[in-house]
Amino acid sequence: MPKTDIILSPKSLHYFLQLIDTMNYTQAAQILGITQPALSQQIKKIEHAIGTPLFGQNGKKLYLTEAGKQLQVGAIKLLGTVNSVVRDIQEFNQADKGTITVGILEGIDQDILQRFWIDFNKKNPQIITTFVSFNRKDLWYNLDNNLIDLAIIYIPCELKKSQANLHNQYESMTISQDSITILTHNDGMKAGKSYPISEFVKTNWVAYPDSFYLRQLMREKFNSTISTKNQMKVPMSFSSTGQLIKIAEATNYDTFISYTYYQTHRNEIRLTPVHLLDDQKFLVSIVYRKGKKDIPRIKNILTELKKSIDD
DSSP states (O other): OHHHHHOHEEEEOOOEHHHHHHHHHHHHHHHTTTTTHHHHHHHHHHHHTTSSOOOEETTEEEOOOOOHHHHHHHHHHHHHHHHHHHHHHHHHSSSSSEEEEEEEETSSGGGGGHHHHHHHHHHTTTEEEEEEEHHHHHHHHHTTTTOOOOEEEEEEEEHHOOGGGGGTTTEEEEEEEEEEEEEEEETTTTTOOOOOOOGGTTTTEEEEOSSHHHHHHHHHEEEEESSSTTTOEEEEOOOOOOHHHHHHHHHSSSSEEEEHHHHGGGGGOEEEEEETTTOOOEEEEEEEEGGGGHHHHHHHHHHHHHHHHHH
């Protein structure tokens, strides 16, 4: 048997850590359910394999040598990894236990599924769900590298039809259709009406950062219909939708948000909501790697979400 097999054996590392807990061979052996000579022999085998003592003795008291301290750190990490893998494998086949990590594209209203997450947690309290916001690039990176289980993201309607950019390794579920809502100070505009982009040539905006999807849609709208002399004027940018609205209301700047967010928070907003003519619709979707539905807890949450959306 190679020396490393002796050192890295989960059993030998368990014996070693138990002796550290008690610093007494007799007590450790009793806890482990083995004889004191058997424990002593196991520790000597590890010491022989690495070529240095792990424990010293000061009178009748044991103490860890520097080598013992280093092995202690490694043993805790290794056993932690083994236990984590075993736990993950055990949880894999359980629909009501485990962890789920959900990545959410920055700018998407997280309230859109808040009621669903609360209800799901009540039904499945042992499923731990973690929510993390990402920009578009980092969200796809984490999804590609299997660092998150589900991604809530904007998808253009035409992309959903073709599935071109979702690649073959992904599946998606539409949560809702969305569009841009402009919040304006212009008293001449009527709430809920649609206006051409040319009406906003002289507008100063408080807007999302340049990398955000809604900002990109607005920029494309300006680029396609307005001369290069009249580009978007954005004196201030914020990643928080709530902050956008607060700053817009406190200044003479207009802003734009998703229609979904407006519908959820309309009673709190004092600006006039209007739309763009020929507005580009897009989808709020959950995207996940193919094969994720083979994990019972993921299948569970997707099934419950589909029922919630249909209802």
